[in-house]
Amino acid sequence: MRHRPPRSSIRKRVTARPTVPSPWQTLAWRHYEEAQGEALRDPAIEAAAIAAGPDLATRIAARARAFCARESLDEALAAYARHGRQALVIAVVAGTAIGLGTARLIPEAAPARANVMDMLAALLAPNLLALLLWAVLQLAASLRGGGAAGSLLGQTLQQGLERLTRGLRARRDPRARAAQRAWFDYHAGTMAGRARLALLSHAFWLALALGAMLGCWWLLSLRQVDFYWGSTLLGPEAIGRLIEVLARPIAALGLPVPSATDVAASRLDAVANDPALRARWGWFLLGALAVFGVLPRVLALALCGALVRLGDRRYRPDLSQPGFFRLQPLLMPEPMHTRVLDPDEGAGRARPSVAVASLGQPPPAAAWVALERALPAPREALDLGTIVERGDQQRLLATLAQRPAWPALVIHAPLAATPDRGVAQFVASLVAAARCPLWLSIAIEDEDALPAAERAARIEDWRALGEKAGIAPARIVEARA
Amino acid sequence: MSTPRLFRVAVIGHTNAGKTSLLRTLLRDRAFGEVSSRPATTRHVEATTLDLGDGHLLELADTPGLEDSMGLLDALHAADPSPRASGAARLQAFLDGPLAQSSFAQEAKALRQLLASDLALYVVDAREPVLGKYRDEFAILASSGKPCLVVLNFTASPRAETARWREALHGAGIHNVTAFDTVVFDAADERRLWQQVGLLLPAAEATCARLLVRREQTRERERQQAARLIAEALVDCAALRVAIDAPGADLATRVRKREAALSRDLLALYRFAPQDYAGGELPLASATWTLDPFDAELLKELGFSLGTSAAKGAAAGALVDALTAFHSLGAATAIGGALGAGVDAVSRLVRRLREGGVDYAQIDAATARFIARRAVLLVRELSRRGHAAQTPLAARAELAAPLAGEAAIAKQLARAARHPGWSELGEDTDAEGDRDDCVQTLSTLLDAALVHELEG
Numbered sequence: 001m002r003h004r005p006p007r008s009s010i011r012k013r014v015t016a017r018p019t020v021p022s023p024w025q026t027l028a029w030r031h032y033e034e035a036q037g038e039a040l041r042d043p044a045i046e047a048a049a050i051a052a053g054p055d056l057a058t059r060i061a062a063r064a065r066a067f068c069a070r071e072s073l074d075e076a077l078a079a080y081a082r083h084g085r086q087a088l089v090i091a092v093v094a095g096t097a098i099g100l101g102t103a104r105l106i107p108e109a110a111p112a113r114a115n116v117m118d119m120l121a122a123l124l125a126p127n128l129l130a131l132l133l134w135a136v137l138q139l140a141a142s143l144r145g146g147g148a149a150g151s152l153l154g155q156t157l158q159q160g161l162e163r164l165t166r167g168l169r170a171r172r173d174p175r176a177r178a179a180q181r182a183w184f185d186y187h188a189g190t191m192a193g194r195a196r197l198a199l200l201s202h203a204f205w206l207a208l209a210l211g212a213m214l215g216c217w218w219l220l221s222l223r224q225v226d227f228y229w230g231s232t233l234l235g236p237e238a239i240g241r242l243i244e245v246l247a248r249p250i251a252a253l254g255l256p257v258p259s260a261t262d263v264a265a266s267r268l269d270a271v272a273n274d275p276a277l278r279a280r281w282g283w284f285l286l287g288a289l290a291v292f293g294v295l296p297r298v299l300a301l302a303l304c305g306a307l308v309r310l311g312d313r314r315y316r317p318d319l320s321q322p323g324f325f326r327l328q329p330l331l332m333p334e335p336m337h338t339r340v341l342d343p344d345e346g347a348g349r350a351r352p353s354v355a356v357a358s359l360g361q362p363p364p365a366a367a368w369v370a371l372e373r374a375l376p377a378p379r380e381a382l383d384l385g386t387i388v389e390r391g392d393q394q395r396l397l398a399t400l401a402q403r404p405a406w407p408a409l410v411i412h413a414p415l416a417a418t419p420d421r422g423v424a425q426f427v428a429s430l431v432a433a434a435r436c437p438l439w440l441s442i443a444i445e446d447e448d449a450l451p452a453a454e455r456a457a458r459i460e461d462w463r464a465l466g467e468k469a470g471i472a473p474a475r476i477v478e479a480r481a
Numbered sequence: 482m483s484t485p486r487l488f489r490v491a492v493i494g495h496t497n498a499g500k501t502s503l504l505r506t507l508l509r510d511r512a513f514g515e516v517s518s519r520p521a522t523t524r525h526v527e528a529t530t531l532d533l534g535d536g537h538l539l540e541l542a543d544t545p546g547l548e549d550s551m552g553l554l555d556a557l558h559a560a561d562p563s564p565r566a567s568g569a570a571r572l573q574a575f576l577d578g579p580l581a582q583s584s585f586a587q588e589a590k591a592l593r594q595l596l597a598s599d600l601a602l603y604v605v606d607a608r609e610p611v612l613g614k615y616r617d618e619f620a621i622l623a624s625s626g627k628p629c630l631v632v633l634n635f636t637a638s639p640r641a642e643t644a645r646w647r648e649a650l651h652g653a654g655i656h657n658v659t660a661f662d663t664v665v666f667d668a669a670d671e672r673r674l675w676q677q678v679g680l681l682l683p684a685a686e687a688t689c690a691r692l693l694v695r696r697e698q699t700r701e702r703e704r705q706q707a708a709r710l711i712a713e714a715l716v717d718c719a720a721l722r723v724a725i726d727a728p729g730a731d732l733a734t735r736v737r738k739r740e741a742a743l744s745r746d747l748l749a750l751y752r753f754a755p756q757d758y759a760g761g762e763l764p765l766a767s768a769t770w771t772l773d774p775f776d777a778e779l780l781k782e783l784g785f786s787l788g789t790s791a792a793k794g795a796a797a798g799a800l801v802d803a804l805t806a807f808h809s810l811g812a813a814t815a816i817g818g819a820l821g822a823g824v825d826a827v828s829r830l831v832r833r834l835r836e837g838g839v840d841y842a843q844i845d846a847a848t849a850r851f852i853a854r855r856a857v858l859l860v861r862e863l864s865r866r867g868h869a870a871q872t873p874l875a876a877r878a879e880l881a882a883p884l885a886g887e888a889a890i891a892k893q894l895a896r897a898a899r900h901p902g903w904s905e906l907g908e909d910t911d912a913e914g915d916r917d918d919c920v921q922t923l924s925t926l927l928d929a930a931l932v933h934e935l936e937g
Contacts, residue, residue, distance in 0.1 A: 034717075034905040037742045126800045133796075177908070189917075320709045322746055329749060338513065341542060342526035342590045372612055389613035390551055418497040421548035421587075422614050451872065 020077040021308075022061050023190055023315035028073055028182035029064035030323035035174055039326045040067065046330055057316045059331040060324060076179035084196075091204040099211020106219040116227040116266070116281060117239075120246075123212050123285075124292050127205050131296055134198065141194065192311025195304040202300045209293030213286060220282045227281035230268030239263055243284075250287030256280045257287065360474055362439040366408035369396060371423060373414040375443050382406065393426055400433040410439040411466075412479075415450070415458055419465040428469040439475045440466035485536025488685050490678070491594040491627075494604035495618060496546025499634040502663035502869030503604050504529070504543050507671070509752045511868040514543055524587065526594050533688035534695070542598065544591035550617040553588050556580050557621065568624025572596060592625075600628050600681055607633040607641040607660075611649040619653040628681040631658045632674065637665035657681060663869040668700065700864070704931050705924070706750055711856040712923035714743035716916065719849045719897040720904035725840045732842045735906045737763050740852055744859060744876075751863040758859070759873045763852065787822045794821020841901075849894045850887065854880040857927065861934045885933035886926050893923045 033039055045066045052062035068074045105122050107114050187193035229239055240263040247257035258266070258280045265277060317324045368377035369384040377383035387393055400409075411427060413419070431438055442462045450458060459478060466476045492500045501514035514527055528542040547553065560575035572592055575581055581589035595601050603622055605615070622629050631650055636643050643660060650658050659677050661670045672693055679689030717739050723732045744760050798817020802809050855877055862874050884890065896919055901909040903916040 031905060037738045037906075038745075130800060181905075320706055322710055322713050322742070325706070325710065326746060326749070338527055338529045340525050341528050342593065373610060388610070390617070392613070393551075416608075418495075420496050420546075422551055425549055425552055 020074070020081045021186065021192060021196075021312050022065065023192060023312055023317075024182050024186040025068050025074075025077060026061050026064040026315075026317055027185045028077055028178045029067050030317070030321065031181040031185075032071070032073060032174060032178035033326075034323045035178065039323075039330060041330075042067070042070075045070070049331055050333075056319065056328065056332050060317055060327055063327070063331065071175070073175050073178060076173070076175040077182070079176075080179050080183050084200075088200055088203055091200050092207040095204040095207030096211040099208040099213075100215040102208070102212045103215020103219055106216060106223060106225060108223065110224070112223055112225040114225050114227055116229050116285065117231075119227075119285060120288055123216070123289055127209055127293050127297070130201075130205060131300065134201065134300075138194075138198075190311055190315060192308045192315060195307035195311060199301060199304045199308065202297050202304060206294060206297035206301060209289060209297060213289040213294065216289060217286055220286070224278065225282070226278060227285070228266050228268050228270075229263070236264050236267060246288060246292075247284060249291045250284060253287060253290070255283045255287040257284050360477065362410045362441065362475070362477070363407040365406075366410045366439065367404070367406040368410045368412050368441075370412040370443075371414065371426075372417045375412045375414055375445075377410075377412065381410070387426070393429075397429060397433050400430065400435075403435050406436045408437045408439055409434050410441050412441050412443055413462055415442055415444045415455065415462070416446075419458075419461045424465045424469060427465060427471075431470040437475065438471050439477065440471050441477050441479045444478060444480045485538075486684065487530075487538045487540055488533075488600070488682055489540045489542065489598040490600045490602060491542050491544055491591070491598035492602045492604060493544055493591050493595055493622065494546060495550070495606070495609075495615060496548045498546065498604045498606045498609075499663050499869065500546065500604045501543050502867070503602065503632060503634065503661065504541055505869040506661075506663040506666060506867040507541070507674075509868055511753060511757070513868075526590050531692070533685065534691050535688060537685065537688040539685070539688075539692075542594050544594050545587040547588050547591060547618055547621075549585070549588070550614045550621065553585055554617045554621060556585055557624075567626070568621075569596065569626045572621075572625055592621075595622075595625055595627060598627060600630065600678065601625070602678075603629050603631045605631060605633050605646060607636050607643050607646050608638050610642065611645055616649070616653065619650065619655060623654065629655065629657060630674075630677050630681055631655055633658065633660045634663055636660040636670075637662040637667075663867045665870075666865050666867040668696075671696070703750055703864070704860070704935065705928055707747055707860045708924045708928035708931055709920070710743060710746045710750065711853065711860075711927050712920045714739055714746075714856070715849060715853055715894060715923060716897045716920055717904045717906050718844055718852055719894040720900050720902070721907045722841045722843045722901035722904070722909065723907065725842050732844065736844055736848075736852075739906055740855075743852075743856055747856065747859055747863060751860075751866070752868065753863060753866070757866070757870070757873050758876065760876045763848075763855075764878060787825050790825035791818045791822035794818045794824075797821075843898060843901075846891060846894065846898075849898075850883075850891055851880060853887075853890055853894075853927070854882075854884055857884055857930055857934055860931055864935060884927075884930040886929055890923065890926045890930070893919055893926065 045063055048066060049059045049063035052058055068077065102123060105114075105119060106112075185193075187197050231239060240260045243258060243263050244260065251257045256279065258277070262277050262280055264270070265274070266281065319325060319328065364378065364380040365382065367382040367384050370377075370386040372386070372388065374386045384396065384399075385392070387396065409430065411430065413423075417423070427440070440462065442459055444455070444459075463473070463476050467473055492503060494500045505511055505513045508529060508531070510529075513529065524545050526542055526544050528540050531539040531541065533539050556578075557571050557575050560578050560580075561571040566574070573596070575585075576589055576593055576596075581592075601622060603618070609615070633641075633643055633646055635641055647658055650656075657677060657680075659670070659674050661667075661674050675689045675693050675696075679686035682689070718736050721732065721735060721739075723735070740763050741760060744758055745755055748755060748758055795814050795818035798813035798815065798820075799811075801813035801817070802811055858877055858880065859874070866874065897903055897916075900916070900919075901907055903919065
């Protein structure tokens, strides 16, 4: 038997700060339970979850947190979270290395000359194109209601991990399996998950831009490079305007930038051996990397960080999924609105016990009277008809008052009729008025009209009625059609 | 908006007529009160409150049954023999007298509640013959001065004498009569009942109409949720693939367990308990899983997967091209595309080789369709079951009639069968493909089938 932890420890588990994002934990526990086929019950956890908040989503999350801790699912989730952190480190290291490698575009040979427009395109275009692609994918995902994995890198990572973890460990261990399924659900199906994957991608590109900037700064510090530009179609005015636009935010950072004269002096065919001009072009290049490479990624990282926090906080599970649907009655019990307005003072009174069935039979020439429903009397008997109305009752009582010479009076009671107090009252008045033996014959017309248990209870009630009215138990019989 | 107020409704009737049953079914609460075929089961006045919206509340009070109505009518006349006394004054005089505390204590509770209410719902067991004791009850109710709606219960029973009851009630001057079987639920009857309550309580007419709209919306929501639950279970069962030789891997047990869980979910959705359904064992046939390499749908999915992988590879290559300031002339894009498709194809091949020699069991298409049919029929029966019903529903062991749109449902089930990773029950964790899309499509198809079943 599983050791049950004390209540305080359950409360701690419910309110503890989750080691992995709460929605991921919630999804993992759902998958684990769905594989089990039913919601696991623990009254202490349920009570603590109900106390965690007024809404179902909060309660589901609190319950999942407590169960994940109790059933060691947190360990499987932590392993995935560790893989995520490792992937982040790899992305940063790879980004930095590629960035540093990109800086080797700075020429080495002396006299070194570099086309400034080529350099800008090579260092910034992939980064900006990828950012644009990410933004378009995000827009498309939000327009179609989610589902896209945030970025190409994210999507590729997701599928790569899926293939890698399709191994035996997940197959054998239901916890690992649930954690893995939840990983996919969280990262592909929630805003926070998609933003988390995008964080990975932005970290990679940020590292790449920083690596490129660092490498360029290092190489430009050690090498003397003459920057030039050349164009067949564009004149110096157009290039000058472009450089001016690009340089404006760089100048705002306080970095020296080339002027229109500098642009004119740096044309492919111009000869300008000016160290200050070289430095201005060098700072322009580094500034462009900072403003158009690093800054957008820092902003994107901040945006995704905020989306992760917001998404995790605002996550609402799909309550129509079976795993969550089953939790509604457990975590949102409907308060009982019923109240007793007029109590029964005789509450708890037991129904009287009755004697067992009699095997005797009333005399053949007895008088028979049916209650409420027309029932056939035996052929030799005197059929007094059916008591339906108040008048029928009064007529029979008047007849009895005249002391008819009947060998017996048989009250024929249909099983389908309810032996209520009104009937009991009438039977009691018959017992009082009759001067001949009274029998009660319980007519069981249709065996299947009532379920067996109800049939037995009804017979018992008729017997009790007869005995209470004063009919001897031996004269209460059952008659089957 | 009208001033919020509380409307009091007393549910009155002869003992065992189904007063508590009426409340159970109207409230969708099988736990309300106590229901049995024995007399005097309810011995106290128990009330519950329905929120009609806009602050309007409807209090429904269940009362002990009237048992000795002939004696009661006599006692009422004895309490105030004046021929000019009004019915309400006579009732009050009776309630203030000693008999209301002794012989007729049970009836007194019901009458006290009747006088405190705005409306009485008088419940009649329509299987009963129209007896004198009931005529006396009509007379007592009519004399109370309270508006009264007669609810004919158990009208779906072949023994019901609905026409005779209507005739007797009209003869007694009672024309507000409606049929509502508390065991065999009929939404149209419920609509008529609330409409009549609205007519008898003009101040509550608009709110009763809103309640009806809400009930209709709830029914629709329940039907859609039922379709979703069935779709999820079907995908779980159809996609489940179990290696035949794997230890502890029993296909039949897992599928039966999942079907039982589905039944429990559907019962809970319609506010019934597990004991309301005697779920028989699922007749199961399993088939050895074989992959038809020329299956059109499979080839389509394969082509889509390879195309997507190639596109991703090409996109990654394009970035490399950009890194070289496009001096590579698009070579990286071409190589990336080829690599993407190649990696996809090789990983599929490696997977097949790794699994080589292992036979898998999977339920066959007929079994999957059977589960769908049985679940849809269960929903149909639950939506027509009153919450007062005592006899459990029996599971169907044979189902011949196909569902509406079953061909399309079968197509989605075949789609699920190609993706073992979609089953929550199996060991596969392959999330490839779009399970949600399959569940969504199945839900829509099953919802249409449910609409057909419920309206048919």
